[in-house]
Amino acid sequence: MAKKPTDMSDTLSENAIISEHIDDALSSRYLAYALSTITQRALPDVRDGMKPVHRRILYAMRQLKLNPESAHKKCARIVGDVMGQYHPHGDASIYDALVKLSQSFSARYPLVNGQGNFGNIDGDSPAAMRYTEAKMTAAGLALLQGIDEDAVDFIPTYNEEDMEPQVLPAGFPNLLANGSQGIAVGMATSIPPHNVAEICSAALHLIKTPNARIETLMSHILGPDLPTGGIIVEPKASMLEAYETGKGSFKVRSRWSVEDTGRGTYQIIVTEIPYQVQKSRLIEKLAEVIETKKAPGLADVRDESAEDVRIVLEPRSKNIDPALLMESLFKISELESRVSLNMNVLDATRTPRVMNLREVIQAWLDHRREVLQRRSRQRLGKIDLRMEVLDGFMIAFLNLDEVIRIIRFEDKPKEELIKAFKLTERQADAILNMRLRSLNKLQEIEIKSEYDTLAAEKAEIEALLGSEQKQWGVISEQIKELKSTYGIKTEIGARRTHFEDQPDIDVDLATAFITKEPITVVLSEMGWIRAMKGHVADLAGLKFKDGDKLAFAVNAQTTDKIIVFASNGKFYTLGADKLPGGRGNGEPIRLMVDLENDHLPVGMFVHDEKRELLIASTAGYGFRVSESDIIASTRGGRKTLNVKGAVEALRCIQVQGDKVAIIGENRKILIYDVDELPLMTRGKGVRLQAFKDGGLADMTTFKAEEGLSFYDSAGRRQEVSDWSLLEGKRAQAGRMAPRGFSRKGVFDPNRGL
The missing domain is CATH 1.10.268.10 (Topoisomerase, domain 3)
Structure with a gap:
């Protein structure tokens, strides 16, 4: 590594080579690049709301006398003058900036009046610059008003042959009116458009009250006013925080209405879409949603747009609630999007910083x-x-x-x-x-x-x-x-984006469009499952395959999730609406979930995320688990209880009291507090009871004030006269079961979950 010289002038005079450490060289040059990107490309000036390329375009158009009352001129001429005199970059970037200034769906108040194909909301590209023409609008001219009257400073152009304005006089509040987007090095800006009449009202109030609160200014500036309209459903408190800090976001939804098509049927018409969403891409995504069946309530989507947006959504059934259907589509498509707010701008000293609403207007x-x-x-x-x-x-x-x-x-x-x-x-x-x-x-x-x-x-x-x-x-x-x-009552000044409270509709996409009907889910010992219509009270007449019999039966609704707990320690989730019908013997559960042949279901119940379960293995280990943590999203199930070798999962019961009773194969019972069992999401668990020989036979929970009961060998319910004699600490051996306890070693042989 070369030695760093002590005197730079001596080095330059001797051989014109500077020896510099690579870290210093890279950091200094990258810093110069970063500053150039921040100040000359990405961030707008808070005073006129413009980046250098936009400022140069407008100034060049003024030099060409392209005022609103003048005739249009070719965009190629404008781009050529900007590139040759002021902006030493590619013509494509200049033309792209010029196009965006003229697009009514990109700029809330276009600064350029374009003639020809300047692109559309579908995302189609504009025609080549040799085919299109442009001139300034009244808003663009207002930004330049007084520029010949020493209103602003001028600086030399890149080749020092001409002079260009460092900032425009800005007779139009362009930063908030049209917003700005930009990504620099280590920072970015994102400012949505707002309504000029509201900005003027806030500015007039700020002149009278220089220390006005942001909350007061928001009584004038209601929020963003987007070129494509839409509905903002962001809470007021969230919007206030965004404007106070200069950072936040706004949830924007498409505007829609219901159109009656006769005979009780309807279709949904979307007339406004969120800001910066391409219509063609939105429709492609909706078609993909239909194809992948992510929105079971949507049957078809069509684009019937002409000059105005008109997207037709056809429901799969006339019985589907339109609001419910739209809520489901808002969750999975760009019919709803977030517009970010990051008011990172260059202040009057050309220093980048994030400003709040009051600072920007001031x-x-x-x-x-x-x-x-x-x-x-x-x-x-x-x-x-x-x-x-x-x-x-x-x-x-x-x-x-x-x-x-x-x-x-x-x-x-x-x-x-x-x-x-x-x-x-x-x-x-x-x-x-x-x-x-x-x-x-x-x-x-x-x-x-x-x-x-x-x-x-x-x-x-x-x-x-x-x-x-x-x-x-x-x-x-x-x-x-x-x-x-630009008043609210004028055509260009009328507010396009409105505000509504988000509907209090909690949409579960898995069950939203399923007709709710009572069913009885039956699972046999050999693993055949079926769903019978209605809640069947008498199950004695059910028929099964030879050698098979009833294992579990639960009453449910078609909108429920059915949970199956297997001897491999996994929970499997089944949609009740997708179960085979009650005619015949049903279908093997192994066709629906990946359950190994050497394992069987040991429990089945209807999911309730508010409950707690107690699960245990044959070796006498177990723990408590919340039902919200057992849902499986795949056929493979959700591993919860770790078992290996000859040990298998044995029981899954609902926690319904403050005491737990454990009985082993040795017919010894141990009672202790439920709180002694840990609440876990996965694991082997803790020892429930000590066994000299054998393992766990059964377990149950009960409330201390209600006492413990069991069923004797004859099927009669018996109360334990003094269950406290059986009480101890977790992992103790326990005491022999009371006389008359079932020889099967279970508290309730007919108990489900």
């Missing part, structure tokens, strides 16, 4: 005040020059004969005029440059009248510059005029 107002002051001072300078010339004309009029003599006979008339009448050089030049035909018009009344008018205007301007209150008064009048031009 920055625009401060810029307008500076523009007003600069234009006023420039006008004041012109008035002083003109009044100086008029003073000279007055002197010439009062001494006309002598002035004529000096001009006719003196060798150096300018010096003589200055000497004779104590004129300035400018006054002398003005007198010498007068035409003879003007002498008959050089009347004292006209000169004095113009002089008095200018003097009065000068006094007004000086008073304006000396009074902050008068300056804000002038700015307020300008804003009021802008507000009337």
